[in-house]
Amino acid sequence: MxxxxxxxxxxxxxxxxxPFLYKQAVRSVNQDDESLLAHREKELFGTGVxxxxxxxxxxxxxxFSLVELSDQEALDNNMGAGGCMPxxxxxxxxxxxLSRVPHAKxxxxxxxIKRAIPPHCxxxxxxxxxxxxxxxxxxxxxxxxxxxxxxxHLPSPLSYLAWPAYWIVQGCVLTGLWVIAHECGHHAFSxxxxxxxxxxxxxxxxxxxPYFSWKYSHRRHHLNTASLERDEVFVxxxxxxxxxxxxxxxxxxxxxxTLFTTLVLGWPLYLTFNVSGRPYDRFACHYxxxxxxxxSRERLQIWISDAGIIVVSYLLYRMALAKSLTWVICIYGVPxxxxxxxxxxxxxxxxTHPSLPHYDDSEWDWLRGALATVDRDYxxxxxxxxxxxxxxxxxxxxxxxxxxxxxxxxxxxxPLLGEYYQFDDTPFYMAMxxxxxxxxxxxxxxxxGGVFWYQNKY
Numbered sequence: 001m002x003x004x005x006x007x008x009x010x011x012x013x014x015x016x017x018x019p020f021l022y023k024q025a026v027r028s029v030n031q032d033d034e035s036l037l038a039h040r041e042k043e044l045f046g047t048g049v050x051x052x053x054x055x056x057x058x059x060x061x062x063x064f065s066l067v068e069l070s071d072q073e074a075l076d077n078n079m080g081a082g083g084c085m086p087x088x089x090x091x092x093x094x095x096x097x098l099s100r101v102p103h104a105k106x107x108x109x110x111x112x113i114k115r116a117i118p119p120h121c122x123x124x125x126x127x128x129x130x131x132x133x134x135x136x137x138x139x140x141x142x143x144x145x146x147x148x149x150x151x152x153h154l155p156s157p158l159s160y161l162a163w164p165a166y167w168i169v170q171g172c173v174l175t176g177l178w179v180i181a182h183e184c185g186h187h188a189f190s191x192x193x194x195x196x197x198x199x200x201x202x203x204x205x206x207x208x209x210p211y212f213s214w215k216y217s218h219r220r221h222h223l224n225t226a227s228l229e230r231d232e233v234f235v236x237x238x239x240x241x242x243x244x245x246x247x248x249x250x251x252x253x254x255x256x257x258t259l260f261t262t263l264v265l266g267w268p269l270y271l272t273f274n275v276s277g278r279p280y281d282r283f284a285c286h287y288x289x290x291x292x293x294x295x296s297r298e299r300l301q302i303w304i305s306d307a308g309i310i311v312v313s314y315l316l317y318r319m320a321l322a323k324s325l326t327w328v329i330c331i332y333g334v335p336x337x338x339x340x341x342x343x344x345x346x347x348x349x350x351x352t353h354p355s356l357p358h359y360d361d362s363e364w365d366w367l368r369g370a371l372a373t374v375d376r377d378y379x380x381x382x383x384x385x386x387x388x389x390x391x392x393x394x395x396x397x398x399x400x401x402x403x404x405x406x407x408x409x410x411x412x413x414x415p416l417l418g419e420y421y422q423f424d425d426t427p428f429y430m431a432m433x434x435x436x437x438x439x440x441x442x443x444x445x446x447x448x449g450g451v452f453w454y455q456n457k458y
Contacts, residue, residue, distance in 0.1 A: 097424040103357040103368065103451045106420055110367055113397055117412045121405035126190040128404060129180070132386065133199065136177045143170045147331065163330065171338025172384050177203055178339055179386045179403070185215035186222075186399040205308030207339060210271065212301035213286040217277075217293050222399055226357065226372035227364045228442070228452065232278050232293075233270070234351050236358060236442045236454065246440070247458045255436045262348070263341040345432060346385070349376050350392045352435045354454050355422055358442055363450030370396040371417070375410070377425040393421060 147166045154162055183189050184200025197211075204211035217232050224230035249258055269275040274284040280292040287306055289299040320328045353374045359365075373396050378389045388395065391406035394413060401409060414421050424431065442452035 098354045100355050101422050116416045117409045121409045124402050129189045139173050167334040170335040174339045175342045176384050179388045188400045188402045205312050210286050210305035212305040226369040228358050228360050239441045266344040267340040352439050354438050358452040360450050371420045374422040
């Protein structure tokens with residue numbers, strides 16, 4: 001096990017009064033070191049000792065591997081006399097989500113991060129993955145059964161409440177199924193690519209998503225995250241390239257219109273017209289096999305994606321003829337709008353935050369780009385959405401990791417990532433409003449060219 005201690009003194013020692021720590025002095029650490037770096041790493045009787053410094057905080061941070069932690073109370077008592085206390089963020093640090101994260105190249109590598117994660121977190125289980133599909137489908141059909149069997153028997157006041165409740169809950173559950181299909185696109189569902197593509201194609205087509213089209217464009221997003229030239233989705237613009245009408249929307253009514261349009265129409269507009277996506281030299285569309293989004297080797301699978309959409313659309317047409325268009329809208333259409341809204345919101349909030357940098361080609365590299373994302377807290381919906389919301393940082397680092405290991409992996413990497421890890425527990429509905437107000441365009445850093453930050457002043 002490991003424990004981190006902060007100390008205000010330049011010289012930090014492993015106190016011999018603590019019986020369950022190996023006795024060893026740690027070399028003095030200069031608090032004026034320019035960056036967070038490993039000052040010393042040594043194996044001592046099987047106990048790792050590593051010192052770090054951070055100039056901005058004026059603190060020395062020492063990481064000790066403890067031999068025994070069976071008597072936590074004794075540890076707490078001994079710490080009172082030595083000038084070292086268990087590391088905890090101050091209240092100000094916990095609340096300040098808007099402080100810019102570091103943009104310099106980190107001292108750690110992707111290999112270092114991977115070694116910090118338990119190896120079993122990278123193992124995919126076909127049975128476990130299918131259990132989540134079965135669970136979500138069971139709830140989906142249960143809600144469908146309740147709505148079609150009992151809602152028409154309810155008196156008018158109750159029916160007006162029952163249908164909105166059905167739409168919201170069904171939309172949330174179907175968003176969870178969307179996330180599982182998204183995992184299939186990352187080859188995180190099983191060890192068999194054909195299984196992943198089959199399950200992903202069925203689930204995404206059922207939600208009117210072109211599976212292979214999304215898989216390929218989303219893969220490019222992961223390869224180019226936070227790159228102003230090559231990222232695929234929610235690519236911010238510099239102030240000079242904003243639309244002429246943007247400044248007229250920079251007010252509460254304008255933000256309401258913008259958010260409503262984004263949540264309701266954002267997903268189909270992105271798929272059809274590449275709105276908010278990377279600019280291409282010609283028309284880009286997820287439904288067009290010859291779109292510049294795709295390579296020539298991918299075009300056949302784009303046709304397969306389109307065929308899946310056509311089949312589901314025809315089934316919905318037949319259901320509308322048999323039941324009525326109103327029935328299809330109530331049972332399927334409105335929940336699908338909620339799925340699309342959550343999808344856009346989740347993606348937007350994962351990559352839009354005042355603390356996150358973007359980079360041009362002179363500064364961008366894959367690791368810093370992958371770290372330029374933020375974990376969010378959606379409350380109980382974190383579980384409904386299979387934790388895609390609060391484990392997105394580790395998902396960008398290792399996208400083939402299944403979602404049911406992502407929480408454990410996130411906890412394992414947070415101490416190593418340090419200030420490069422960003423988590424914001426602002427309620428998502430408040431965060432949407434704040435980001436729509438604060439994150440209007442990007443401008444280059446005053447002291448570091450090639451690094452861009454969100455601004456909102458016209």
